Amino acid sequence: MQWTLVVPLKPLPQAKSRLADTADDGLRPGLALAFAQDTVAAALGCPAVRDVVVVTNDALAARELAALGAGTVPDLPRAGLNAALAHAATVVGAARRAASVAALNADLPALRPSELARVLDAAAEFPRSFLADSAGLGTTLLAASRGRELRPQFGVGSRARHRASGAVELTLDAVDSVRQDVDTGGDLRAALALGVGPRTAAAAARLPAGQQ
Numbered sequence: 408m409q410w411t412l413v414v415p416l417k418p419l420p421q422a423k424s425r426l427a428d429t430a431d432d433g434l435r436p437g438l439a440l441a442f443a444q445d446t447v448a449a450a451l452g453c454p455a456v457r458d459v460v461v462v463t464n465d466a467l468a469a470r471e472l473a474a475l476g477a478g479t480v481p482d483l484p485r486a487g488l489n490a491a492l493a494h495a496a497t498v499v500g501a502a503r504r505a506a507s508v509a510a511l512n513a514d515l516p517a518l519r520p521s522e523l524a525r526v527l528d529a530a531a532e533f534p535r536s537f538l539a540d541s542a543g544l545g546t547t548l549l550a551a552s553r554g555r556e557l558r559p560q561f562g563v564g565s566r567a568r569h570r571a572s573g574a575v576e577l578t579l580d581a582v583d584s585v586r587q588d589v590d591t592g593g594d595l596r597a598a599l600a601l602g603v604g605p606r607t608a609a610a611a612a613r614l615p616a617g618q619q
């Protein structure tokens with residue numbers, strides 16, 4: 408089965424606020440863009456992925472991610488993350504005759520196509536399923552098979568909410584790169600240890616010594 412991935416991205420000046428201790432206002436937007444570029448490039452390199460659609464109101468990010476081969480959909484005004492995802496999932500479902508759709512966070516700079524393929528192949532067995540993040544509290548991927556609604560409930564504590572919503576938790580080993588979202592300086596160090604994509608490696612090299 409091939410999937411359409413929907414990747415949500417905040418306007419870059421507001422993105423990754425929890426990285427403020429690691430990257431100042433001058434560097435943080437570029438770091439957030441680099442995470443999204445490496446995430447989208449890895450996703451587009453995954454054999455289980457048919458296409459990637461980024462939902463964002465950020466014009467620069469939309470342009471840069473379209474240059475990698477992603478489609479883009481604008482956010483609904485002031486609706487928030489879950490409304491943006493549900494909207495984008497509806498748009499791509501309508502355009503692609505009830506495609507199988509998965510939401511994937513934009514902050515997975517260590518993402519490996521082969522690990523994403525294993526997660527999506529496992530997700531194909533269930534109507535709705537999700538993968539917990541490396542911290543064990545959040546979600547990095549929520550999948551809905553053909554014809555099923557995504558019903559996203561991302562945000563703080565989303566692992567428990569997705570489970571309570573009836574989505575099946577995917578319990579795969581050795582898919583660390585799909586779980587490793589980057590919210591804090593510690594997360595960034597963990598992602599760098601796994602091995603990040605080239606744009607994040609370049610952006611991280613510009614951080615002050617000790618923050619990389």
Ligand SMILES: Nc1nc2c(ncn2[C@@H]2O[C@H](COP(=O)(O)OP(=O)(O)OP(=O)(O)O)[C@@H](O)[C@H]2O)c(=O)[nH]1
Nearest residue numbers: 415416417422423424425462463487488491512513
């Ligand atoms: N399109 C869209 N994406 C969003 C919105 N809110 C959050 N996101 C994206 O959803 C994912 C998780 O978002 P958050 O953890 O809330 O925000 P973040 O920028 O990653 O980090 P913090 O600012 O530290 O909370 C990231 O890929 C965000 O860019 C929104 O309102 N619209």
Ligand SMILES: C=C(OP(=O)(O)O)C(=O)O
Nearest residue numbers: 545546561562563565590
């Ligand atoms: C939005 C989520 O991610 P983050 O860890 O970036 O807040 C989530 O886990 O639901």
